[in-house]
Amino acid sequence: MAFESLRAMPLVNQLPPGPHYGILAQFATPADLYHACERVRDAGFTRWDAHTPFPVHGLEGAMGIRRSKLPWIVLVAGLTGAALGFGLQWWVHDSAQPLVISGKPYFAWPAYIPITFEVGVLFAAFGAVFGMLGLNRLPMHHHPLFQSKVFERVTDDAFFISIESWDPRFDASATRKLLESLGARNVELLES
Amino acid sequence: MAQTEAELLDNPVAGSPTLILRSPDFHSITEAVAGPVERPAPIGWWFYFIPALALLGLLGVAVSWLFWEGIGIWGLNVPVGWAWDITNFVFWVGIGHAGTLISAILFLFRQKWRTSINRAAEAMTIFAVMCALLFPGIHVGRVWVAYWMFPLPNQMSMWPNFRSPLLWDVFAVSVYGTVSVLFWYVGLIPDLATLRDRAKTPIRRFAYGFFALGWRGSVRQWNHYESAYLVLAALATPLVLSVHSVVSMDFAVSVLPGWHTTIFPPYFVAGAIFSGFAMVLTLMVICRTAFRLEHIITLKHFDYMAKIMLVTGTMVGFAYATEFFTSWYSGNPYEGFTFMNRARGPYAWAYWTMISCNVISPQVFWWKKARTSIPILFVLSIVINIGMWFERFVIIVTSLHRDFLPSAWGYFTPTIWDVSCLLGSFGLFFTMFCLFVRYLPMVATSEVKTVLPEANPHGQTGTEREVRHHRSALPNRGEPTPEGAS
Numbered sequence: 001m002a003f004e005s006l007r008a009m010p011l012v013n014q015l016p017p018g019p020h021y022g023i024l025a026q027f028a029t030p031a032d033l034y035h036a037c038e039r040v041r042d043a044g045f046t047r048w049d050a051h052t053p054f055p056v057h058g059l060e061g062a063m064g065i066r067r068s069k070l071p072w073i074v075l076v077a078g079l080t081g082a083a084l085g086f087g088l089q090w091w092v093h094d095s096a097q098p099l100v101i102s103g104k105p106y107f108a109w110p111a112y113i114p115i116t117f118e119v120g121v122l123f124a125a126f127g128a129v130f131g132m133l134g135l136n137r138l139p140m141h142h143h144p145l146f147q148s149k150v151f152e153r154v155t156d157d158a159f160f161i162s163i164e165s166w167d168p169r170f171d172a173s174a175t176r177k178l179l180e181s182l183g184a185r186n187v188e189l190l191e192s
Numbered sequence: 193m194a195q196t197e198a199e200l201l202d203n204p205v206a207g208s209p210t211l212i213l214r215s216p217d218f219h220s221i222t223e224a225v226a227g228p229v230e231r232p233a234p235i236g237w238w239f240y241f242i243p244a245l246a247l248l249g250l251l252g253v254a255v256s257w258l259f260w261e262g263i264g265i266w267g268l269n270v271p272v273g274w275a276w277d278i279t280n281f282v283f284w285v286g287i288g289h290a291g292t293l294i295s296a297i298l299f300l301f302r303q304k305w306r307t308s309i310n311r312a313a314e315a316m317t318i319f320a321v322m323c324a325l326l327f328p329g330i331h332v333g334r335v336w337v338a339y340w341m342f343p344l345p346n347q348m349s350m351w352p353n354f355r356s357p358l359l360w361d362v363f364a365v366s367v368y369g370t371v372s373v374l375f376w377y378v379g380l381i382p383d384l385a386t387l388r389d390r391a392k393t394p395i396r397r398f399a400y401g402f403f404a405l406g407w408r409g410s411v412r413q414w415n416h417y418e419s420a421y422l423v424l425a426a427l428a429t430p431l432v433l434s435v436h437s438v439v440s441m442d443f444a445v446s447v448l449p450g451w452h453t454t455i456f457p458p459y460f461v462a463g464a465i466f467s468g469f470a471m472v473l474t475l476m477v478i479c480r481t482a483f484r485l486e487h488i489i490t491l492k493h494f495d496y497m498a499k500i501m502l503v504t505g506t507m508v509g510f511a512y513a514t515e516f517f518t519s520w521y522s523g524n525p526y527e528g529f530t531f532m533n534r535a536r537g538p539y540a541w542a543y544w545t546m547i548s549c550n551v552i553s554p555q556v557f558w559w560k561k562a563r564t565s566i567p568i569l570f571v572l573s574i575v576i577n578i579g580m581w582f583e584r585f586v587i588i589v590t591s592l593h594r595d596f597l598p599s600a601w602g603y604f605t606p607t608i609w610d611v612s613c614l615l616g617s618f619g620l621f622f623t624m625f626c627l628f629v630r631y632l633p634m635v636a637t638s639e640v641k642t643v644l645p646e647a648n649p650h651g652q653t654g655t656e657r658e659v660r661h662h663r664s665a666l667p668n669r670g671e672p673t674p675e676g677a678s
Contacts (some may be wrong), residue, residue, distance in 0.1 A: 018311070030647055031644065032480045034649035049412055050410070051411070052409055053637065053638060054641040054647065055414040056414075056642075056647065057642070057648070058413075059414075060414075063411055065415050067418075068419035070416055070419040070420055071423060074423045077341070087281050090282065096351060097349065097350070101355060102355070111355040113550055114363070114434065117430075118360075121430070122367045125374050125520070126374070131420070132416045138405040138406055139404070139405035140470075141406040142406070143406060146408075152389040154391070154408065155382065156386060156389065
């Protein structure tokens, strides 16, 4: 199971895995979810997540998630691409195959700019896509959350909070009570 | 509920334009978009798909014959060394640009109306770029050495000339195609997950699930996802402007009267957006009716697109006038001759077709009645695309056909294989588009849901929603919830 690889992650490894993956609770609207997230965050939970069919504005703040570091990956990838693109042209026309074409100098740097730009954009775009997938640990086709039948609606119109059992504050009955007091509808304990 | 669609368009009460009509909930949007993908193809789909496939077959025949016999089967010859091949190339690259404008530039400008049409427009971009890449690939004569265009180490120790705009073009268009596919795929991931979760058969579950990559809609994932989407939009914006600028430099950097002009990059970009919006409109008029998406792709969207077409069409007209002015003001007799020859020479019919389709016809969009009339929009979108094809034809062929020496003058006439390649490229485009609307969600549901009032986390809570049984036709902006109401 792909879950084995999740358990192999260093952070997770420090905590004893319980018999359960955690608790999944459904909320009716983005507003309910938003308020619940604020409370779960304030209760001091760390290993938890919210699940929505679309990005809900401001929910990262309510969950206390920091901004994505992805733009830095993109910046590095883009600059690498631009440098490689420029370097390739320079090397080809200056040392690999020095030919005078239409009277241009070997190091005709203004003529190198379009391709430098294009290769930079190409690398940056790959950096954005693969960086995003890497940070999100995707692809991951198996996950304990997919056991839940109601969770199938997460890509349609349902809103969830999941709290993992290895969160230090996790307690199967107390956490369930907390979520129910926040307006949760279907509260489920998921097997790991 | 008695209001008509037109009355709903401009509603001073709602404050912001009503983008999605009938105030649907999240589930009904999923249903409206995923439903057509899950049901068997309607008869009407075959009505488009079979002719498109037949034209694609024609392309196969035309290209095979071209490879077998050589480019002599086309009508081009000295002095017209570039004709329909490059015309088609520039035409198709231009079509693609509106898709990127809608998906990237309007995203950066926070134009929420784009959400209903961006997915289909991006798909259109990808298919248009495929058609565009076909032509430079097949026009080189010896196609089996087309890989010489790329900087690959080879036994001859030869490298391409990076100082040439033609090579910039190879890079610009292939990077554009790649980035468009990446951008489109990233946008598709959450919607593929929707199809995965709704799948009734194991094959569908596997196929959509495979490409959905195990998406769980987690906020921690959305956080990186939205960052990636924003970054890709920010990258695609300068990229799309660079692509048609580079395409225009294929001409502008040469020293040929009619091509050698600095107005080309902005003029080409405006023309590209103009023709691309016309193509989006053609496709959307058909799709919204065929798949009953009138409440998601509304007349308001068409109204906005018509305004953009009016602006870009007028910009293109201004560029035509500027070219004439510059040719006169330069005092260069060759420049002057080229432009007078365009308007009054043997290709005057093509020139005036271009002017009437591109400059005169979009002026109808000054009137709101025209901007919100489906028949007028549909006819004009096709007229504009004919005009924009002629624009490229006029630029390319009229500048070439009367060379500096009158003894070298000629007149280009297309052969049946020129026509087959052009029609065939439409076959490729429409085949791909038909397959797209059949197997993938043609509206970005996860984005459309964000523009619904219910999506606002500071709006109504579940308890309040249950109290409110009756929903009016116009969605209101949600009231802020008092603390602790949940």
